[in-house]
Amino acid sequence: MPGGESRGGHAYHNTEEFVIALSGSFDVVVDDGKSKRTFTLNRSYYGLYIPKGVWRTMENFSTNSLALEFASTHYSEADYIFDYNNFIKLKSDGEI
Secondary structure (H helix, E strand, O other): OOOOOOEEEEEEOOOOEEEEEEEOOEEEEEEOOOOEEEEEEOOOOOEEEEOOOOEEEEEOOOOOOEEEEEEOOOOOHHHEEOOHHHHHHHHHOOOO
């Protein structure tokens, strides 16, 4: 990943993730619809669990950093929530 780039900016209906920084460092910003929290990943022996229904963005990548992500489900485009306003509505309606 080129330095300074960002990735993510979505949530999942069903998928849970576990993220590890294999090399370099980056921040993972998680948002449950009420509060945001930033976690800096920079050691390959620490990871971050992200439950379903949580908006996440990965940013501030150091040059040549490498993220490893484990997912609890197989890829399905229908599982993604790409629009933040829709995410907030789904959270407030109790749908995720």
